[in-house]
Amino acid sequence: MTKPAVRVAVTGAAGQICYSLLFRIANGDMYGKDQPVILQLLDLPQAQAAVGGVVMELEDCAFPNLAGVVITDDPKVAFKDIDAAVLVGARPRSKGMERADLLSANAEIFKVQGKALNEVAKRDVKVLVVGNPANTNAYITAKSAPDLPAKNITAMLRLDHNRALSQFAAKAGIATADIEKVAVWGNHSPTMYADYRFATANGKPLPELINDETWYRETLLPKVGKRGAAIIEARGLSSAASAANAAVDHMHDWIHGTDGKWVSMGVASDGSYGVPEGIVFGVPAVCSGGAYEVVKGLPMDDFSKSMFDKTLNELLEERDGVAALLG
Ligand SMILES: NC(=O)C1=CN([C@@H]2O[C@H](COP(=O)(O)OP(=O)(O)OC[C@H]3O[C@@H](n4cnc5c(N)ncnc54)[C@H](O)[C@@H]3O)[C@@H](O)[C@H]2O)C=CC1
Numbered sequence: 001m002t003k004p005a006v007r008v009a010v011t012g013a014a015g016q017i018c019y020s021l022l023f024r025i026a027n028g029d030m031y032g033k034d035q036p037v038i039l040q041l042l043d044l045p046q047a048q049a050a051v052g053g054v055v056m057e058l059e060d061c062a063f064p065n066l067a068g069v070v071i072t073d074d075p076k077v078a079f080k081d082i083d084a085a086v087l088v089g090a091r092p093r094s095k096g097m098e099r100a101d102l103l104s105a106n107a108e109i110f111k112v113q114g115k116a117l118n119e120v121a122k123r124d125v126k127v128l129v130v131g132n133p134a135n136t137n138a139y140i141t142a143k144s145a146p147d148l149p150a151k152n153i154t155a156m157l158r159l160d161h162n163r164a165l166s167q168f169a170a171k172a173g174i175a176t177a178d179i180e181k182v183a184v185w186g187n188h189s190p191t192m193y194a195d196y197r198f199a200t201a202n203g204k205p206l207p208e209l210i211n212d213e214t215w216y217r218e219t220l221l222p223k224v225g226k227r228g229a230a231i232i233e234a235r236g237l238s239s240a241a242s243a244a245n246a247a248v249d250h251m252h253d254w255i256h257g258t259d260g261k262w263v264s265m266g267v268a269s270d271g272s273y274g275v276p277e278g279i280v281f282g283v284p285a286v287c288s289g290g291a292y293e294v295v296k297g298l299p300m301d302d303f304s305k306s307m308f309d310k311t312l313n314e315l316l317e318e319r320d321g322v323a324a325l326l327g
């Protein structure tokens with residue numbers, strides 16, 4: 001028997017990330033091949049015709065599990081009764097900008113959308129914020145949706161996680177699937193901290209396998225931190241297909257579980273690791289039964305503490321920068 005359809009809202013539907021993301025969701029990569037999905041697509045009034053074109057292409061794929069599509073410029077229509085939302089719609093940065101420079105341009109969007117989620121989404125909706133600066137936009141969304149559990153509003157650190165996995169695998173001459181227990185802490189920004197201290201590859205400690213701490217500190221960390229800027233430099237546009245892929249990975253794992261494996265997610269802090277409650281911070285997490293658990297009690301050494309504090313301080317500054325908007 002066919003399952004009842006789930007409703008997934010996606011914002012920024014006419015944009016470049018969605019040109020990949022919508023097709024992945026409709027193909028079953030997020031919820032599974034046996035799960036019908038209704039897409040509820042939000043974009044600005046001036047982008048409605050372009051969304052219509054994307055929907056024509058979705059139709060032309062004849063996806064067996066695409067059970068319906070809603071197109072709207074009204075967040076309350078897009079978020080009505082949804083099971084999940086991927087909030088992509090926001091301005092991307094261009095060459096020379098940092099993601100935090102987008103705060104003033106994008107913060108208001110997430111206040112409005114948080115309020116709409118609060119009013120009309122299912123109470124157990126799973127929300128992933130992709131639009132930059134993703135952590136602080138997720139913080140704004142959660143603060144604007146006080147009736148929804150803050151733990152259900154997350155930010156995307158998975159692209160950083162996947163970028164780190166690829167670089168570690170290439171350096172060690174192994175497959176990404178061989179690696180477990182990488183953690184990306186903090187902000188989706190150049191300050192993020194891709195921590196390999198606990199990582200293993202086929203049961204062996206990854207730092208021992210790589211055996212090059214200088215490479216880790218001086219090449220890997222800046223490379224992953226500045227990867228978004230390198231892509232903008234090369235493509236003239238920010239990453240899109242890899243961002244869509246990371247969004248699918250994040251939601252897929254949250255919905256279906258990770259079999260005990262660690263993934264990195266930006267989640268509202270419960271105060272662990274000394275991160276003030278509510279700050280949306282990248283942490284290692286394990287998912288099962290449609291929920292995630294933060295991996296707790298990991299020790300910090302001097303280097304990791306300094307990396308951790310740097311990215312936390314940046315997020316505290318971003319939080320202070322949006323206090324007036326939320327006040
Ligand atoms: N968290 C992450 O790892 C990543 C985040 N991003 C961010 O994702 C965002 C989207 O990137 P792209 O798709 O490349 O941008 P894009 O400019 O191609 O598309 C953005 C879309 O959002 C729409 N939009 C703007 N305001 C909106 C609103 N209030 N409601 C609904 N839709 C709205 C625009 O009309 C446009 O169609 C950017 O902020 C970008 O920086 C990009 C890559 C990775």
Ligand SMILES: O=C([O-])CC(=O)C(=O)O
Pocket residue numbers: 092093099132159227228229231238239
């Ligand atoms: O760098 C950007 O502006 C887009 C992004 O977040 C990424 O590629 O990580």
